[in-house]
Every structure is written in C-alpha cells, then in structure tokens.
Amino acid sequence: MPHYGRRDFIRTTSLGLAAGIGPLTLAADAQPTEPSGKAEDFLAANVVEIAPPALPATFKPTEDNILGPYHRRGAPYRGKITPPMEPGEVLVIRGRVWGFDTKQPLAGATLDVWQANAEGRYDNDDPRNPPKKGVFHNRARLTTDESGYYEYETIKPGRYKIGPDKWRPAHIHYMVTAPGYKTLVTQLYFEGDPENARDQFIKPSLIIPLAPVKLRQGQFQLGTFDIVLARMS
Numbered sequence: 001m002p003h004y005g006r007r008d009f010i011r012t013t014s015l016g017l018a019a020g021i022g023p024l025t026l027a028a029d030a031q032p033t034e035p036s037g038k039a040e041d042f043l044a045a046n047v048v049e050i051a052p053p054a055l056p057a058t059f060k061p062t063e064d065n066i067l068g069p070y071h072r073r074g075a076p077y078r079g080k081i082t083p084p085m086e087p088g089e090v091l092v093i094r095g096r097v098w099g100f101d102t103k104q105p106l107a108g109a110t111l112d113v114w115q116a117n118a119e120g121r122y123d124n125d126d127p128r129n130p131p132k133k134g135v136f137h138n139r140a141r142l143t144t145d146e147s148g149y150y151e152y153e154t155i156k157p158g159r160y161k162i163g164p165d166k167w168r169p170a171h172i173h174y175m176v177t178a179p180g181y182k183t184l185v186t187q188l189y190f191e192g193d194p195e196n197a198r199d200q201f202i203k204p205s206l207i208i209p210l211a212p213v214k215l216r217q218g219q220f221q222l223g224t225f226d227i228v229l230a231r232m233s
Ligand SMILES: [Fe+2]
Pocket: 068, 070, 116, 171, 173
C-alpha cells in the first residue's frame, strides 16, 4: 500500500474529495503545454467578424412556470444534459439570455436544466431508489458565452402522469440566474404535443417549434429558446 502522508491528505481533502473526485495534483516535472503555432496567425486566418445577434421576436421578460418537485441542486456543468447513448429522439436546444433593461445579451448567465427521460421518469422520482449523491441523469448546468449564447444536446423528454387521466406535456425545466437579475424558474414546451391543450401549468409563450436537421449519419430536432431576464428591483 503506498504511503499516504499528511500533505497528501490536505491536498486530497481541499481539492479532490470536496468535489467528489480523486486527488488533483500536478506532476513535479510538468511543463506548460506547448503551443502548436502562433495564436495571432490562427486568428488572422480564421476569425471573421460576426454580426451581433438579433433581439428575440417578442422582447419581454420570459414568463415563469412552476418549479415542480424534481429539481436537484449541484448538477455538473456540461453541454449535454443526458448521459452517453441515452435512448430517445435527439434534440439540440439553443438560445440567448438577454437583459430586459439593457436589450443586451447576458454573458456568464447560469442555466440549470433538468428533465425526464424518454419514458417520463426523473432520476429522483422513486423514493425507494434515490440517485447516488453526485450522480445526475438528465440534468446539467450551463453558462452563456460572451454573446449570451447557450446550446445543449439532449433527448426529447417523455410525458408523465400526475393524476388519474392527467398527463404533463413534454417539457424541460430551467432555472436561470445572472447577477443583478431576478432568478427565473420556467419550463419549455414543444409545439404539437397533444397534452399542451389540457395542461394546467403551461403558458403559450413557453412553447417552441422543433425543426428536423438532417445529416448523413442521422437526424436531430433543433429548437431555439431565448430567455429575457427582468432586472432585480
Ligand atoms: Fe417536470
């Protein structure tokens, strides 16, 4: 068994165990990663001016929606909500987060996203079989880039029953935060879901269309969900 000294213990507890992962230590002989070329040459050859994004068609603060019982704190930051090979119809959802007061995109806003699997089940909906601590299925947090943009891959969530003869339409939950703005808890819904007309929580402004994108190796559905945050009063 390798010797495990006090210093290792301190390193492990301060960096590793707190985050639920193994010790993070840099090898003693580690060197800075070598560049593969001059960054300025690459930029000059490859970067083009990108037009500023257009304001969403309807520019008013995004409507809120119920939190529901299945949110979990602390989902990992990643650009894919689902684990690898999750069954279901592949979706890509993208959009921008905007400040209502400034009409500018908000860089560094945080989106906490969670959803059911294709069969309408959340990873924490069975009290007899709770998820392991630190294991998050069909949940992620994301940060908007310098143009307020976010994008993730997931699968289309299934509907689920909430009472005799009562189903929730397919939806994805969002909690969006940005410094100086009111936290927005909302959900996005999909055009064409037969339960949209019967659901008691849905708001029409939160329904988005999906359009198929065909690739040689298959196809996915693409949707845009822009979010406008109200200034904290
Ligand atoms: Fe839900």
